[in-house]
Amino acid sequence: MEQKNTQRVDNLIWRVAKQLNKRKRAVLEEFDLTCSQYDLLAAIWQSTREKKSVIQVDLAERTQIDPMTTSTILRNLQKRNLIIRERGLVNTRTVEIELTYSGSRLYQIAKRQIDQMREETYQSVDQQQIISQLLILSNKLNKSNH
Numbered sequence: 001m002e003q004k005n006t007q008r009v010d011n012l013i014w015r016v017a018k019q020l021n022k023r024k025r026a027v028l029e030e031f032d033l034t035c036s037q038y039d040l041l042a043a044i045w046q047s048t049r050e051k052k053s054v055i056q057v058d059l060a061e062r063t064q065i066d067p068m069t070t071s072t073i074l075r076n077l078q079k080r081n082l083i084i085r086e087r088g089l090v091n092t093r094t095v096e097i098e099l100t101y102s103g104s105r106l107y108q109i110a111k112r113q114i115d116q117m118r119e120e121t122y123q124s125v126d127q128q129q130i131i132s133q134l135l136i137l138s139n140k141l142n143k144s145n146h
Helices: 003-029 035-049 056-063 067-079 101-122 127-144
Strands: 083-087 095-099
Touching: 003 035, 003 101, 035 056, 035 067, 035 095, 035 101, 056 067, 056 095, 067 083, 095 101
Parallel strands: none
Antiparallel strands: 083 095
């Protein structure tokens, strides 16, 4: 691929990612949530559904959010009574996280809105083709980063 095309691909990926995040932020504003807060709520909700205990360090890793930032975000979610944070009973160095009823409800309502936004966004787009191309690119980037 010539250099002009690679620059165009980079630019398009960057622009699409920015536009998707902008749409996501607009939906989440209705719920007074940031994208990072939503991502953490989603990870907690998913882990809970899988009957896994939710530990703060694991959340940071799973969401790819810096551990210190994760801690700050979780503290803010706790202040809003969306989650409960408690020291682990077995290992007191760990912090276990649980969604409150309010947190679960808020997440589920926000998720429906995000899902609807995604449906509208990807309507009339060949999703399989995009997925296959992005997987090729992601795998290539992952190999070069190791």
